[in-house]
Amino acid sequence: MKKRSLAILLSLSMAVGTFVGTGTTVFAEEKSEDKEPVELTLWVTSRAEDDFEAEMEAKFLEDHPWITLNKVVKEGDPGNEFYQAVAAGNAPDLVECSFTMMNTYMKSGILEPLNAYTEKWDEWENFTDEYVNMFTLNDNIYGIPSTVAPMLFGYNKALFEEAGIEKLPETWEEALEAAKKINNPENQVTGYATLAAEWTEWFFQYYVWQAGGDLTKQNDDGTAELTFTDPAVMEAAKYYQELRKENVLQSDLTLKFTDLVTNFGLGKIGMMPFAADWVKDAVAQGMDPDDLGLMLPPAGPSGERTTAIAGTTYVINAKSDQARKDAAWEYISFKTGKEYMENYYTNLATKGAPNPMIIPRDDMTITDFYEFPEEYSAVLEEAKTNGRLEFYGKADFGAYVDRAVQKILVDPNADPEKEFANAQKQCEDEVLESFNEANKK
Numbered sequence: 080m081k082k083r084s085l086a087i088l089l090s091l092s093m094a095v096g097t098f099v100g101t102g103t104t105v106f107a108e109e110k111s112e113d114k115e116p117v118e119l120t121l122w123v124t125s126r127a128e129d130d131f132e133a134e135m136e137a138k139f140l141e142d143h144p145w146i147t148l149n150k151v152v153k154e155g156d157p158g159n160e161f162y163q164a165v166a167a168g169n170a171p172d173l174v175e176c177s178f179t180m181m182n183t184y185m186k187s188g189i190l191e192p193l194n195a196y197t198e199k200w201d202e203w204e205n206f207t208d209e210y211v212n213m214f215t216l217n218d219n220i221y222g223i224p225s226t227v228a229p230m231l232f233g234y235n236k237a238l239f240e241e242a243g244i245e246k247l248p249e250t251w252e253e254a255l256e257a258a259k260k261i262n263n264p265e266n267q268v269t270g271y272a273t274l275a276a277e278w279t280e281w282f283f284q285y286y287v288w289q290a291g292g293d294l295t296k297q298n299d300d301g302t303a304e305l306t307f308t309d310p311a312v313m314e315a316a317k318y319y320q321e322l323r324k325e326n327v328l329q330s331d332l333t334l335k336f337t338d339l340v341t342n343f344g345l346g347k348i349g350m351m352p353f354a355a356d357w358v359k360d361a362v363a364q365g366m367d368p369d370d371l372g373l374m375l376p377p378a379g380p381s382g383e384r385t386t387a388i389a390g391t392t393y394v395i396n397a398k399s400d401q402a403r404k405d406a407a408w409e410y411i412s413f414k415t416g417k418e419y420m421e422n423y424y425t426n427l428a429t430k431g432a433p434n435p436m437i438i439p440r441d442d443m444t445i446t447d448f449y450e451f452p453e454e455y456s457a458v459l460e461e462a463k464t465n466g467r468l469e470f471y472g473k474a475d476f477g478a479y480v481d482r483a484v485q486k487i488l489v490d491p492n493a494d495p496e497k498e499f500a501n502a503q504k505q506c507e508d509e510v511l512e513s514f515n516e517a518n519k520k
Contacts, residue, residue, distance in 0.1 A: 123151070159180060210388075234374065258270030
């Protein structure tokens with residue numbers, strides 16, 4: 080599985096020793112002894128570190144003796160709580176936040192524009208344009224992408240073979256027909272799975288895109304319009320209902336996200352929306368990696384196989400003072416620099432079954448460190464241009480979509496037009512005005 084023979088890899092300490100101090104790219108002209116001491120506050124999810132991260136932190140501090148790290152434990156997803164923390168005055172100087180939060184954050188004034196740093200960084204030209212553009216607004220760069228995990232479509236090759244399916248489904252209709260052949264209640268095998276009990280808007284949005292629409296519209300002034308009743312939403316809803324009517328969905332609609340990933344790994348699901356970074360989780364359940372297929376999702380009525388790009392990006396707190404902003408950049412450029420990334424993925428190659436992630440740089444790819452099936456490499460390249468960020472305002476509006484999707488799945492007599500119209504009205508009455516006030520330029 081691994082690209083390189085682990086027996087001949089450099090030891091971790093030797094790998095760390097090869098670093099050349101990439102973190103000092105912007106301020107190399109100023110000697111470290113001339114710098115005033117700076118305490119850089121970070122949010123971490125745990126104080127526990129593996130050997131690799133401990134070595135990397137030691138190397139960063141050795142190269143930046145004027146910087147000390149104040150690590151504050153913040154459980155959950157620290158990036159999602161950054162906005163409130165900035166308002167409260169207790170935010171860290173930098174944070175790694177999810178792609179889903181960036182639309183809101185870039186317009187809020189809480190992020191420091193990074194152009195002054197990237198213009199002087201000789202590695203910046205190596206970052207992939209698609210991800211640079213995602214976090215650029217009005218010519219200001221607000222985030223440095225660090226990890227990218229595309230949402231793909233997973234399928235069980237063994238179940239496909241048992242069902243006699245030789246051609247992968249390219250459309251919704253073909254996927255439904257394949258699911259019928261795979262579905263085997265007697266053996267507890269589900270032909271097709273999707274989220275039905277929680278976070279249903281997460282998967283549902285992909286089907287709306289594949290039908291040629293979206294759940295919201297972002298206006299030029301940063302405000303949003305709700306499009307829950309768009310024809311594409313109705314197409315996606317009707318497809319969900321068809322999957323349910325044909326009995327190819329999981330029979331237990333109360334199964335949650337972790338249950339679906341577990342069942343996929345146990346060989347009980349034929350196909351489902353599947354993120355690249357879940358491969359390791361499925362293999363941990365005992366799935367043979369050779370049975371785990373990945374492709375772009377089947378196309379809907381639009382003919383497009385659009386999917387989402389998820390991931391994390393580093394940002395700097397605009398409210399921090401200049402010295403801490405500069406120190407934050409040193410940390411970010413170290414953690415996203417080529418040498419750190421090479422050492423990170425070399426180390427990761429020793430950890431077992433890998434995830435086919437996208438490295439958001441053009442001067443390296445995940446296949447430099449692992450050998451993946453040719454199918455994985457191809458679909459990762461396709462996802463670079465087929466992926467997009469989640470629908471605008473998802474964090475604020477998603478719960479209303481969630482309830483409508485659950486209703487049409489649970490109640491076979493539910494009218495999608497009525498349910499989504501009700502959801503839109505409730506969302507407009509309860510949160511749309513405050514969202515637009517907060518996000519209007």
